[in-house]
Amino acid sequence: MNVQFKKGVLELCVLVLLDKKDQYGYELVQHISRHIELSEGAVYPLLRRFTKEGYTTTYLQESSEGPPRKYYKLTKEGNKYLQELLEEWWMFTEGVNYLIDGKGI
Amino acid sequence: MMDKRQFLSKLEKAILTLPRNERDDILYDYEEYFSNGLADGKTEEEISSSLGSPEQLGKELSAVYYVDAVQESGTTRNFFRAFWAVISLSFFNLLIVAGPLIALASLLFAGWVVAVSFSLTLVGVLINTLIYPEIFEPFNIFISIGLTGAGLLIGICMYAVTGWMKHWFVKYFQFNVRMVKGGMKYA
Numbered sequence: 384m385n386v387q388f389k390k391g392v393l394e395l396c397v398l399v400l401l402d403k404k405d406q407y408g409y410e411l412v413q414h415i416s417r418h419i420e421l422s423e424g425a426v427y428p429l430l431r432r433f434t435k436e437g438y439t440t441t442y443l444q445e446s447s448e449g450p451p452r453k454y455y456k457l458t459k460e461g462n463k464y465l466q467e468l469l470e471e472w473w474m475f476t477e478g479v480n481y482l483i484d485g486k487g488i
Numbered sequence: 489m490m491d492k493r494q495f496l497s498k499l500e501k502a503i504l505t506l507p508r509n510e511r512d513d514i515l516y517d518y519e520e521y522f523s524n525g526l527a528d529g530k531t532e533e534e535i536s537s538s539l540g541s542p543e544q545l546g547k548e549l550s551a552v553y554y555v556d557a558v559q560e561s562g563t564t565r566n567f568f569r570a571f572w573a574v575i576s577l578s579f580f581n582l583l584i585v586a587g588p589l590i591a592l593a594s595l596l597f598a599g600w601v602v603a604v605s606f607s608l609t610l611v612g613v614l615i616n617t618l619i620y621p622e623i624f625e626p627f628n629i630f631i632s633i634g635l636t637g638a639g640l641l642i643g644i645c646m647y648a649v650t651g652w653m654k655h656w657f658v659k660y661f662q663f664n665v666r667m668v669k670g671g672m673k674y675a
Contacts (some may be wrong), residue, residue: 410524423609424538424540427518428552431517449526450520452520452524453516453517
């Protein structure tokens, strides 16, 4: 799978997961890497960009094990962006599935 | 195989040009990642290999920072830092970003040279007249007034075009950071 495609999908996965609940980096990566092969470190540049663009905010929360964890929370703008990406995703996969099923000819 | 200390020191080296607080914040994120992984029963070596190359991550984190900085404050310095950070992401980026930028920058430069040299013709004719009053020609004055006017107009246009191009290049940088390889292990 080419990198551009994977990067776009990773963006979508992160937003989808954060929409379900606030999560810290490690937790988020474990949820994704259980299903999709990825370079785990790449999630942080993505999260930092989301925070700079206002799609996510962060807060620290104490944990019983080790240092406080930085949690990421989806903002309203982040949710709006997620909806846009989801719509693109559905349209794209629908089109591809249609072609795979041979209905395009 | 790298342990936590080696990974973090390589990463720190790769983001050395970023401001202190940004750097500390980034290192905190990866330290947190290590401590969560260790609590999960992994070894430092396993964690660092699953994170990917610290050099490549550092490049991507720098690009994220500088492309955001040029949006916050579009100074020329920030523009070139963002440009540098984006072309450092990969050889492919060097081609698709530096190529068009150099081509367009030379066109802009040519436009500015025309604008400035046209604008200065009136001054040139006046100086010439002061030094050699005997070869004064009214025709030269009229032509140079016309050229100066045209030069100033071209200058105003070039100013607008330059700002506009800068804006679109920043958008293009953003697109590159979003879509082009950097930090991803599997091509």
